[in-house]
Amino acid sequence: xxxxxxxxxxxxxxxxxxxxxxxxxxxxxxxxxxxxxxxxxxxxxxxxxxxxxxxxxxxxxxxxxxxxxxxxxxxxxxxxxxxxxxxxxxxxxxxxxxxxxxxxxxxxxxxxxxxxxxxxxxxxxxxxxxxxxxxxxxxxxxxxxxxxxxxxxxxxxxxxxxxxxxxxxxxxxxxxxxxxxxxxxxxxxxxxxxxxxxxxxxxxxxxxxxxxxxxxxxxxxxxxxxxxxxxxxxxxxxxxxxxxxxxxxxxxxxxxxxxxxxxxxxxxxxxxxxxxxxxxxxxxxxxxxxxxxxxxxxxxxxxxxxxxxxxxxxxxxxxxxxxxxxxxxxxxxxxxxxxxxxxxxxxxxxxx
Numbered sequence: 576x577x578x579x580x581x582x583x584x585x586x587x588x589x590x591x592x593x594x595x596x597x598x599x600x601x602x603x604x605x606x607x608x609x610x611x612x613x614x615x616x617x618x619x620x621x622x623x624x625x626x627x628x629x630x631x632x633x634x635x636x637x638x639x640x641x642x643x644x645x646x647x648x649x650x651x652x653x654x655x656x657x658x659x660x661x662x663x664x665x666x667x668x669x670x671x672x673x674x675x676x677x678x679x680x681x682x683x684x685x686x687x688x689x690x691x692x693x694x695x696x697x698x699x700x701x702x703x704x705x706x707x708x709x710x711x712x713x714x715x716x717x718x719x720x721x722x723x724x725x726x727x728x729x730x731x732x733x734x735x736x737x738x739x740x741x742x743x744x745x746x747x748x749x750x751x752x753x754x755x756x757x758x759x760x761x762x763x764x765x766x767x768x769x770x771x772x773x774x775x776x777x778x779x780x781x782x783x784x785x786x787x788x789x790x791x792x793x794x795x796x797x798x799x800x801x802x803x804x805x806x807x808x809x810x811x812x813x814x815x816x817x818x819x820x821x822x823x824x825x826x827x828x829x830x831x832x833x834x835x836x837x838x839x840x841x842x843x844x845x846x847x848x849x850x851x852x853x854x855x856x857x858x859x860x861x862x863x864x865x866x867x868x869x870x871x872x873x874x875x876x877x878x879x880x881x882x883x884x885x886x887x888x889x890x891x892x893x894x895x896x897x898x899x900x901x902x903x904x905x906x907x908x909x910x911x912x913x914x915x916x917x918x919x920x921x922x923x924x925x926x927x
Contacts, residue, residue, distance in 0.1 A: 576691065576694045577693050577694060579694070579703060582699075583771055585666065585700075586607070591610070591666075592608060592668065593612060593655065593658055593659070593666070593667045593668070594606075594610065594612070594697070595613055595614045595668070595679050596613060596669055596670055596697065597615050597619075598617055599620070604760025604761050604763075604764065605758075606764055607765065612651070612654050614643065614675045614679055615642070619643070622638065623635050652682050655688075656686055656688050659690050667679060668696040668700065669697065671696045671698050672694055672698075701760070701764070704767035708763065708797050709794075709797075712779060712800065713777070714779050714780075714801055715911075715923065716782070716783035716805070717781070717782050717783060717807050718782075719808055719809035720810075720816065720895070720896060721747065721820070721891060721895040722891065722895075723815075723816060724819055726782060727819075728916050728919060728920065732923060734777055734927060735781065736770070736779060736781050738781055738784055743755070743756045743757060744756055746785075749828075750789065752831070753831045753836075753843075756790060763794050766797060778805075783801075807922065809914070809915070810915055811915065813888075817887050817888050821887055825883050828847065848871060852890075859893065863889075870885055870886040
């Protein structure tokens with residue numbers, strides 16, 4: 576039995592975890608380095624649960640054993656055994672560390688496989704991670720105008736957490752990736768695990784974010800800590816910002832769509848750009864939106880770097896920069912340092 580005192584090392588050591596909950600439970604949130612090999616399918620779990628409500632625990636247990644018996648049982652034991660042989664240091668859990676995981680552990684023992692059980696199961700691990708996120712720690716936020724290269728800088732630093740990377744979203748209107756974002760619970764778990772891996776005796780570096788990154792929101796306690804933390808302001812020339820946005824959001828995104836969707840990647844990329852611009856139509860105003868939309872569509876048709884950079888320039892000047900200036904004015908008293916990427920890097924190294 577693996578208890579709470581060992582939970583931190585499980586995540587730091589990236590210990591493989593065998594999750595025997597139903598797929599619907601797993602999809603709502605899981606941990607890194609976890610494999611779902613359920614004892615019961617979603618349908619079987621539903622039937623057992625219904626039986627429990629209508630006829631009680633004893634009948635429900637009996638039904639569960641009937642559903643997972645014979646060839647079905649042997650197939651699942653074979654899959655669990657193969658996983659354990661491939662991952663001899665793995666641990667096992669179900670939702671609360673109760674009947675399901677004990678049953679699987681017992682069946683595996685009958686075929687010569689010993690796998691330790693997480694005391695309290697998924698719920699205990701999840702509670703542990705939530706407590707980690709809620710703890711006080713020292714943060715420094717990297718802030719700066721859209722396109723200054725905050726993420727590029729962050730990825731070169733030690734003791735940094737890439738929140739947008741964990742959320743699989745770049746945080747802006749144009750920030751959606753070709754792959755889906757994780758579940759909210761999984762996102763929170765990933766943040767907690769990165770915190771566990773960080774050196775909390777030194778400042779932890781993050782990008783200055785709003786509460787939401789795409790459809791995901793930062794844990795409230797974590798976001799409150801961010802709002803109170805010091806700010807380092809990253810600067811870059813306007814031309815460099817336009818070039819970077821063109822590289823990341825036009826060239827990079829187009830390549831991602833084509834790579835993931837070879838037959839219709841070009842079309843999906845065009846739809847991505849157009850729909851992103853439409854989402855800020857009201858803030859741009861009708862006349863400016865019409866101009867930017869025309870530039871974007873012409874840039875798409877002609878594959879023109881010049882036209883793409885023209886609408887990027889205008890969207891910075893008329894939308895992102897005024898919004899950024901308002902935000903930075905509200906946190907001016909928290910700004911400890913301002914400089915370009917090299918200067919900020921040296922400053923943060925001194926702080927560490």
